[in-house]
Structures are given as C-alpha cells and as structure tokens.
Amino acid sequence: MGDYHLHLHRHGRAHELDPPPGVYPAGHIEAYVEAAAARGVHELGFTEHLYRCEDAAGVLGRFWEREPVAWLADQTERFLAEDRTLNLERYVETIVDAQERGLPVLLGLEVDFFPETIDAVVEFLAPYPWDFLIGSVHWVGGWAIDHEDAVAAFDERGVDRAYEQFFALEAQLAASGAVDALAHVDVVKKHGHRPPRERTDLYDEVVTAAAGSGVAVEVSSGGLRNPAAEVYPAPALLSRFYDAGVPITLASDGHSPHQAAWGRDEVVAAARAAGYTERSQFRKRRRTQVPIESRPEGPSDLEAGGDGGAGRPAATVDDIGPEGDGEHGEHYQQRDDR
Numbered sequence: 554m555g556d557y558h559l560h561l562h563r564h565g566r567a568h569e570l571d572p573p574p575g576v577y578p579a580g581h582i583e584a585y586v587e588a589a590a591a592r593g594v595h596e597l598g599f600t601e602h603l604y605r606c607e608d609a610a611g612v613l614g615r616f617w618e619r620e621p622v623a624w625l626a627d628q629t630e631r632f633l634a635e636d637r638t639l640n641l642e643r644y645v646e647t648i649v650d651a652q653e654r655g656l657p658v659l660l661g662l663e664v665d666f667f668p669e670t671i672d673a674v675v676e677f678l679a680p681y682p683w684d685f686l687i688g689s690v691h692w693v694g695g696w697a698i699d700h701e702d703a704v705a706a707f708d709e710r711g712v713d714r715a716y717e718q719f720f721a722l723e724a725q726l727a728a729s730g731a732v733d734a735l736a737h738v739d740v741v742k743k744h745g746h747r748p749p750r751e752r753t754d755l756y757d758e759v760v761t762a763a764a765g766s767g768v769a770v771e772v773s774s775g776g777l778r779n780p781a782a783e784v785y786p787a788p789a790l791l792s793r794f795y796d797a798g799v800p801i802t803l804a805s806d807g808h809s810p811h812q813a814a815w816g817r818d819e820v821v822a823a824a825r826a827a828g829y830t831e832r833s834q835f836r837k838r839r840r841t842q843v844p845i846e847s848r849p850e851g852p853s854d855l856e857a858g859g860d861g862g863a864g865r866p867a868a869t870v871d872d873i874g875p876e877g878d879g880e881h882g883e884h885y886q887q888r889d890d891r
Contacts, residue, residue, distance in 0.1 A: 554821075554846050555596035555834060556589055556814045557661065558687060558736055558771060558804030561644070562601070564636055571809070574638030577647040584810035586656055593846075594814035596834070598802075599648055600661040600687050600736075603674070604633070606641040612677045616667050620695025628703050629695045645681055659684035659835065663736060666690050666726040675731050685835035687771060687802075688732030689740070690722045699743045707746045716741055716748055720755035727762035733835055734769040734802045735759075737776070737785040745780035756790045764797040769833045769840070772824050774816020775806035784816075784823040791827040800833045800842065821845060 561581065562574055572578050582599075589597055603609050617629040648660040660681075664674060666688050678686070690698070697703045698719060707715055719741040727735055737743075738759065763770060773785040786794065794801070801824055805815045824832070824845060831842045 554594045554814075554817070555598065555803060555832070556594050556805050556807070557598035557600070557659075557685065557734065557802040557835075558663070558773060558775075558806045559585060559597055559599050559813060560601055560663075560806075560808045561585075561599060561647075562605075562639065563808040575640050575643060577643070581810075582647070582651045582656060582658060585807075585813040586658070588810045589813040592814040592817050594817060596657050596659070597813065598659040598661045598685060598804075598835075600663040601639060601644050602663050602665070603641070603678075604665050604691075605637055605639045606644070607637055607639065608641050609677065610637060612670060612673050613665075613667065614670055616669070616692065617695035619669075622696070622706070622709075625697075625703060625706055626695040628700070629692065629697050632697060632700065632702070649682065661685045661687060661835075664688050664732055665692065666722060666729075666731075667692070668722070668725055671726075671729055671731050683838055685734065685802075685838060686732040687734045687736040688726045688729075688768075689736040690719060690726060691740070693718045693722060699740050701744065704744050704746070707744075712746050713748045713752070715746070716752050716755055720752070720759055724758045724762045727759055727768055728766050730766050730768070732768060733838060733840065734771050734833070735763065736771050736804070737773050737806065738770055739786050739790060740776075742781045742783070742787070743776065743779045745782075751787070751789060753789060753793075756793055760790075760793045760797045760799065763794065763799045769800040769802050770794050771802045771804045772820050773804040773806050774820050775804070777816050777819060784819055788823070788826065791823060795828040800831070800840070801829055802833050803845070
C-alpha cells in the first residue's frame, strides 16, 4: 500500500525532537518508512509545500495583497514569515538521494493553487524529476481558509459563501491539468464549519472538472485529526467521484514519522464504501492503477511500477495525542495537515 501525502517538517513552532526547518538528518526519512511499514504501508510519497520554499517565493508573488479584508491579509503575511523556511532544491536532492539509496519513496510536491500564478508555477516546476504533484486550496484570496487563526472569517463571510468560493477554486484546480491529484478536496470543513444543507451542487462542479481533466482525488485521513472528524472527501463527494470514474490516491497528510500511514484502515474503508477497488500510483508523473492493498516486492519494484494502497494505524488515541499529532500533539494543534 502507499501513502501519497507526507511532509518532512511540521508547521508552526517546532518541537525539540524535530529537525530544524530545511534540515534532513540521517535517518529522518527512514523513520517515516519504518513507521509506515509497521502499519502495512510500503510506499511513501513525500509532498512538501511549494509555498514553504523560500526559492519559490518569487513565482508565487505576494498573493495575500489581493485580499480586501485587511486582517486576513495580515494573518497570511505573518504566517508565511514564520512558515517559509524550506528550500526546494535541498528538498528535491534529499528525496532523490533516498531513492538512490533504495528507499521506497517518491518525489512529490504539494502545489497551492492561485489562479493568477498557476501557469508560471507549472513552468517553474518543469525541470524537476517529479513522480507526482498534488494540488490544494488553502487560500481563498488572502484568507487561509483552514488556519485556526482565521476561522472567524467563516462568521464574517458566511459558511455558504465560503464553501462557494472554496469549491470554485477547487473546480478551477481540477480543470487546470497542473497536478496529478487533488489533496484534501473538502478541507474547507476542517474546523467543523458546514452549511445548513450539504452543498452537493458544489461537489458536482469539482467532480465534472476532475472527470474531464483526468486528475485523481486523494482520500485522506487528515480530517480525522481535526474537528471535521471525517475522512477527506465526505462520503457523498467521494461517491460522486467514483461514479464519474475519477481515480484515487490514498494519504495521511502526516507531518512527522509517527503520522506516516496514520488512518490507514479508515481511508481504505472509505474508498471501498464508495466502490473503489483500485488506487493510482505514479512514477515520473505517469499513472497506473493497482489494487488498493497491493505492495512492492522491493525498492527495484518502484522503478518498474508496482505497489498499492492505504489503511489504519496500530496507534491509539494516547499515541496520537490530543490533537492527532503524536506524543507531542499539544504543541501543534491544528497545524499538522495543511
């Protein structure tokens, strides 16, 4: 099985046991591999955030300055000043080195979607040897829609309007052809904000766009670690993706070794409940379909293109911590699954 959404550094204030931002000490990737293997997952796709890379700041621009609500723009500017601590070149070199050492890892990237700059981002990323790219919507204008410091905007803007703006961007991302899979496609629900009725009309717009472009959608356990208390996507949305023939990847959105493959069984159960029996795997941005719970025989099989799936950890609530972030979860709260 596989976990196609992992980060090597957490957001916010680092714990003393974490490596410094942008530093990849010996054994760090191996710790993810070992933790995932203990949960029956044997292929890891790392997907660091593009926006966190200092050498990508120019191509993304100062997007928050387009936000008309001043306090939301200020919150994003402060957050980026704290969180933009990585280097894209160093990250790529680290994953490529791990591949060359025979570790069962893939080179991916999480690409935040901004309509104004997506074409420039695609050009910027073209020279790198990606195995796959995932796309996400974390910002609606300059509003960091899933950030705990900006949740008051749901009351100011209204939940229905927030959903409409968010899913309009998701549909644009799905249609863009810029990425291989859509990450946490309904992360707008992260902090528990839901409209009075489920907005299946908005779901249908994203599903239609994804089916038309051929992009996959991620089934992620990340929502289980937050007030949403639900896998991404919601059952009604995931069923629509299945009915439209949209393929899936499986993911934890883990930000530390003990989160690798977290939520394995819940993710598999959600996928199967929607009707899926296969998942997508990627090599050099080429997709093949494999049974959900298949696995590679060894590192060489990653080159040949064989693997599979996702499922549930052996971890208990005590292991994961009060905010779903392991024994040190209290330090990170909701910041672990952007």
